[in-house]
Amino acid sequence: MFGYQNNVLRIDLTAQTAKQEPLNMEWAKKYIGGKGLGIRYLYEELKPNTDPLSPENKLIFMTAPLTGTVVPNSGKLAIISRSPATGTILDCSIGGHIAIEIKYAGYDAIILEGALKEPGYLYIEDDKIEFIPANDLWGKGSHETESFLLNKHGRDCKIMTIGPAGENLLPMACINSDYYRQAGRGGIGAVMGSKKLKAVVVKGSGGVKVADMEKALTRVHEILRQDTVTEDNLWAYTDGTATLVEACEAGGVLPSKNFQDATVNKSEGFNSDRMIEARKGKRGCGSCALGCGNFTKIGDAVVEGPEFETLSLAGPNCGVHELKAIVKFNQLCDDFGLDTISAAVTVSWAMEMTEKGLKDFGIRFGDIEGYLQMPEKIARRSGIGAELALGIKELSKRYGGEEFAMQSKGLEFPGYEPRGSWAMGLAYAVADRGACHMRSYPIASEVYEGTVEPYTGEGKAKLVYDGQVYNAVKFSGIICDFWGLGLDTLAELLTIVTGETFTEADMETIGDRIIHLARAFNQREGFTGKDDTLPRRIFNETLKSGVAAGQRIPEEVFGKMLSEYYEIMGWQPDGTISPEKLEELAL
Amino acid sequence: MKVQVKLSGPLRRRFDGVATKMIELPEGAAVRDLLKQIGFPEVGYMIAVNGMRVYPAEPLKDGDKVVIFPPTTGG
Numbered sequence: 239m240f241g242y243q244n245n246v247l248r249i250d251l252t253a254q255t256a257k258q259e260p261l262n263m264e265w266a267k268k269y270i271g272g273k274g275l276g277i278r279y280l281y282e283e284l285k286p287n288t289d290p291l292s293p294e295n296k297l298i299f300m301t302a303p304l305t306g307t308v309v310p311n312s313g314k315l316a317i318i319s320r321s322p323a324t325g326t327i328l329d330c331s332i333g334g335h336i337a338i339e340i341k342y343a344g345y346d347a348i349i350l351e352g353a354l355k356e357p358g359y360l361y362i363e364d365d366k367i368e369f370i371p372a373n374d375l376w377g378k379g380s381h382e383t384e385s386f387l388l389n390k391h392g393r394d395c396k397i398m399t400i401g402p403a404g405e406n407l408l409p410m411a412c413i414n415s416d417y418y419r420q421a422g423r424g425g426i427g428a429v430m431g432s433k434k435l436k437a438v439v440v441k442g443s444g445g446v447k448v449a450d451m452e453k454a455l456t457r458v459h460e461i462l463r464q465d466t467v468t469e470d471n472l473w474a475y476t477d478g479t480a481t482l483v484e485a486c487e488a489g490g491v492l493p494s495k496n497f498q499d500a501t502v503n504k505s506e507g508f509n510s511d512r513m514i515e516a517r518k519g520k521r522g523c524g525s526c527a528l529g530c531g532n533f534t535k536i537g538d539a540v541v542e543g544p545e546f547e548t549l550s551l552a553g554p555n556c557g558v559h560e561l562k563a564i565v566k567f568n569q570l571c572d573d574f575g576l577d578t579i580s581a582a583v584t585v586s587w588a589m590e591m592t593e594k595g596l597k598d599f600g601i602r603f604g605d606i607e608g609y610l611q612m613p614e615k616i617a618r619r620s621g622i623g624a625e626l627a628l629g630i631k632e633l634s635k636r637y638g639g640e641e642f643a644m645q646s647k648g649l650e651f652p653g654y655e656p657r658g659s660w661a662m663g664l665a666y667a668v669a670d671r672g673a674c675h676m677r678s679y680p681i682a683s684e685v686y687e688g689t690v691e692p693y694t695g696e697g698k699a700k701l702v703y704d705g706q707v708y709n710a711v712k713f714s715g716i717i718c719d720f721w722g723l724g725l726d727t728l729a730e731l732l733t734i735v736t737g738e739t740f741t742e743a744d745m746e747t748i749g750d751r752i753i754h755l756a757r758a759f760n761q762r763e764g765f766t767g768k769d770d771t772l773p774r775r776i777f778n779e780t781l782k783s784g785v786a787a788g789q790r791i792p793e794e795v796f797g798k799m800l801s802e803y804y805e806i807m808g809w810q811p812d813g814t815i816s817p818e819k820l821e822e823l824a825l
Numbered sequence: 826m827k828v829q830v831k832l833s834g835p836l837r838r839r840f841d842g843v844a845t846k847m848i849e850l851p852e853g854a855a856v857r858d859l860l861k862q863i864g865f866p867e868v869g870y871m872i873a874v875n876g877m878r879v880y881p882a883e884p885l886k887d888g889d890k891v892v893i894f895p896p897t898t899g900g
Contacts, residue, residue, distance in 0.1 A: 473834035473895045481834045485894045488873035503876045510833070511844075679899055686871045687896055688880060719899035785877050 240449035241303030241735040242266060247345045249360065249367065251433050252293060252352030256367040261346045267738065271302025271346065273329045274714035274752040276318030279349065280327070281755060281825070286762045290322040290425070291407055291432040293353035299340060299438075302716040303736050306341035306446040306525075308458045310466050311718040313338050313524035320763075321424035322432075323409035323580070323629060324648040324672045327759040328424040331676070331713060332398070333523040334416030339396035342442030350433060357405075359437035361391065364444065372436040376405060379573035380414040383437055391439050398438045401575020403617035404431035409629045409648070410580035410616075414572060418531070418542030419523070422577040424649060424671050449737030457734060466527045466721060474530040474720040475520075479546035480510035486550065489685035490786030491658035493555045493651075495603050496586035497644050497775060500655055500784035501554040508553050508561040516561060523718070530720055539566035544578070547675075550653030551582035556589060557603025566610055574617035580629060583650035585612050587630045587643055588622075597637040599626070641774035647672035647765070656776055658786030659684045661698040664799045667770045668702065670756035676719065678705030693786070695795040699802035707749030714752060725749075754807070755825050758815055767813020770800060826850055826887035828859065834895040839864070850885060857881035859891065869896055 242261055249256045262279075269275040276298045288294045297319050304312035315337035321328035340348060343364050354369070357376040361368040375383050380401040387397050396415065403411035404427030411427030412420040421427075448454050473481050483505050486492040492501040506512065516536050522529030531542050539562050544552070552567045553559065571578045588599035599622055601608040615623025625633065630650060634643035644651040649672025656663030661680035666673040675681075680701045684692035690701065708725065715728055725745040732740045760769075777793040801811065809815050815823075831845045840846050850859060856879055857867050867881045871894040874883060885891070 469835045469838075470896055471898075473897050475835070476837070477834045479897075479899075481894070482897060484833065484873075484892065485871055485897070488876055488892065488894075489871065489878045676899070682896065682898065685878065686894065687869055688871060688878070689868060722896075722898035 239263065239266065239303065239736040239738050240447050241307065243341065243344050243346050243446070245345050247348045247362070247367070249348065249350050250352050251350060251354045251369075251435065254354075254369045268748065269752060269755075270711070270714040270732065270748060271305070272300055272314075272316035272714040272716035273318070273331075273710060274748065274755070275302070276300035276316050276329055276347070277327055277752065277755050277759060279347070280318050280320070281759050284320060288320060290320045290325065290429060293351075293433065295320050295429055295432070297350040297429050297433065299348040301337050301341045301346050302714060304715050304717070304731060306338045307448055307735055308454055309731050309735065310458065310462055310525055310527040311721040312716060313526060314716045314718055315340065316713065316716060317413065317421045317426055319426060319429045321426075321671060322407065322428045323425040325763055326647055326671050326765065327756045328426060328671050329713070330413070330421035330423055330426045331716070332413060332415055332419055332421040333718070334396070334419040335524040336396045336398055336415045336440060337716070338524040339440040339442045341446055342444045343440055344442065344444050350435070353432060354434040357434045357436055359387070359435065359439060361439045363441040375436045377402060380575050381417055381573045384414070384417055387437055387439050391441070395439050395441045397440070400427045400430045400436060401573060401617060403575040404428055405436075406617065406619050406627070407431050408576070408617065408619075408627050410577045410584065410650075411575050412577045414575060418572055420572065420577070422579065423674065427575050448735050450734050454734050457730070461727060462527055465723060465727060471528055471721055474528040477510040477514065478530045478532045480513040480532070480544075480549060482546040483509045483549050485686060486654065488785070489658060490781065490784035491655040491662075491681065491685055492550055493653065493655045494783075495557050496555060496583075496590040496642060497651065497655060498590065498642075499782050500658060500786060502784045504554060504559050507559045508549055508564055512561050526718065528718075528720055534561070534565050536562040536565055539569055541565050541569040541572060544568040547653045548578040548582065551579055551586070555586045555653070556582060556609055558606060558609065560606070563606045563610065567613065570610065570613035574613050576613055576617055579652055580650040581613060581616060583644055584616070584626050584630050584633070585609060587633070587639065588626055590642060591637065591639050594639075596639055641778070644773055644775070645673055646772055647769050649673045654681055655781070655786070656772065657781050657789045657791055658784070659692050660695060660791050660795070660799070661690070661692075661701050663772055663776055663791050663796065664698055664803065665702045665705065667772050667796075667800065668803055670753070670760060677709055678702045679709070680705055693789050695799040698799050699806055702803060703806050706753050707746055710752040711745045711749035714748065751823065751825065754815065754823050757807075757809075758820060758825060761814055767800070767804065770813055772796065826852055826854070826885070828885055828887070828889045828891050830859070830863065831890070831892045833892055836893055836895050854885050855881065856883045856885060856891070859885060865893065870894060
């Protein structure tokens with residue numbers, strides 16, 4: 239098939255050797271690339287019960303057939319491993335330009351195995367692979383590290399780095415690229431840190447062969463005008479994800495003070511209007527037609543962002559309503575290599591524990607000075623940060639407060655309040671990597687579009703499933719979350735690029751297959767339906783403010799949604815996939 | 826009566842880039858009347874009045890602050 243390089247770079251960090259091998263094209267037809275194909279490789283190659291932070295865990299960087307072509311919004315990279323935070327499958331997505339550079343260097347995927355003995359980084363220039371010592375960079379922030387490597391190897395290189403959080407093996411450590419882009423969740427940066435790998439530097443000089451270039455140019459031009467740069471998608475350009483702040487607040491789903499309530503009429507200081515006032519520039523990823531990135535600078539606080547998740551969770555969820563503080567928190571997390579979602583929710587949990595007198599972490603809601611010290615303390619495991627670095631699942635086992643430890647499967651909640659969007663609660667609970675808004679996004683129907691009643695369990699299992707299918711195949715294409723293209727368009731673009739015929743029905747089949755594969759991976763690691771749950775706060779405590787005031791998700795309704803979801807999936811009542819079903823799926 | 830209408834995100838272009846406009850409506854008008862008057866369909870856009878999400882049947886009153894949000898696909 240065209241679009242692929244038919245080439246995988248497999249690197250043994252222990253032996254410091256590299257070899258090239260053909261991409262498994264049988265799998266490529268069934269999983270496309272990105273998320274799906276990466277999980278397929280890991281499912282095959284990773285021995286069950288492998289310690290995520292051991293040299294035996296693998297770190298897979300996976301591109302897709304659309305990567306590096308003229309197809310818009312196709313510049314993201316999937317990174318796959320077993321999560322140190324949850325023990326589940328973990329696939330993350332990172333923007334910027336690194337995916338395209340890997341493809342231009344001649345690879346569909348890079349698979350990292352083993353671990354370096356001393357800190358180092360990888361330099362990949364087409365066929366040339368070098369293992370370079372990085373003792374001098376160990377301990378430095380992601381920004382300084384990337385600047386140093388750009389100066390050393392040239393500004394046309396693309397780079398991924400980890401910060402101190404990754405080096406210190408935190409379950410909330412991320413991987414950075416282009417300074418402000420992250421593969422954020424599930425401790426993917428800790429996997430890189432466990433391999434003593436400070437950075438990956440890539441320079442590629444090649445291109446990508448497309449099956450029908452004339453048609454690609456014609457159709458992409460049409461699609462760009464008719465289906466991409468349109469009013470439905472341009473929110474990403476005009477406001478970016480900050481546009482969701484005011485919408486979520488009005489919809490009763492912007493959390494307040496560790497999900498104790500919803501935020502109402504308090505977003506003026508950090509909504510998209512305020513973001514636009516403080517905006518200094520715009521940026522998009524490679525191949526992007528929408529350019530969602532916003533450079534924001536207020537005093538000495540500067541960042542590309544903050545994105546909605548950070549505005550929500552490091553904002554009112556920590557009792558903070560001022561943009562400058564959120565920008566600074568975001569900047570520090572990026573540099574120290576922390577996922578802003580998990581870091582902010584861990585801090586908000588510690589604030590509630592302190593205020594309730596259950597355990598004094600020395601930090602309270604709205605204490606901006608203390609909150610801005612948290613990223614470095616957590617990343618370096620210093621002072622109180624040594625405890626907070628554990629993440630809230632472990633912390634709440636140790637100190638109590640489990641009912642308001644806002645996590646599922648050990649992954650901290652994203653910035654949407656599920657009691658105002660019940661399907662979002664189900665989506666968090668059944669997400670393959672733990673509480674995640676990127677597996678399915680039913681809040682769009684329940685809250686933004688208002689086409690589905692939010693406070694009922696009726697029909698929600700199907701809504702969540704449809705969203706999972708859509709995102710699973712879209713993130714295997716790989717197409718960015720922010721382009722709401724139809725699966726018919728995705729199938730057409732894949733057909734033009736690869737030369738193989740794909741239909742909309744094929745997209746649905748592939749999406750469904752990927753959800754099952756991820757579930758099979760987790761099942762092999764011991765996960766069952768008992769893990770598909772939410773913290774007690776969501777079942778027992780009602781919201782007091784906003785349009786969803788009075789709402790909670792009754793546990794029996796949640797149970798019914800879950801049962802219906804399993805039924806749709808063809809799974810057993812306990813949430814497991816039967817051996818017969820696994821065989822039928824021929825994963 | 827007059828209500829203040831703010832269009833969010835790319836919808837601002839429909840007001841020629843102006844952040845907010847005062848729109849005059851007959852007494853007793855509901856959100857759906859406002860939507861019709863300024864050229865929006867009833868379905869597909871989130872509407873907030875005074876910071877709270879409402880549906881098209883919601884009655885409006887003088888001085889209400891209305892925000893119309895674009896559809897979004899992720900965050």
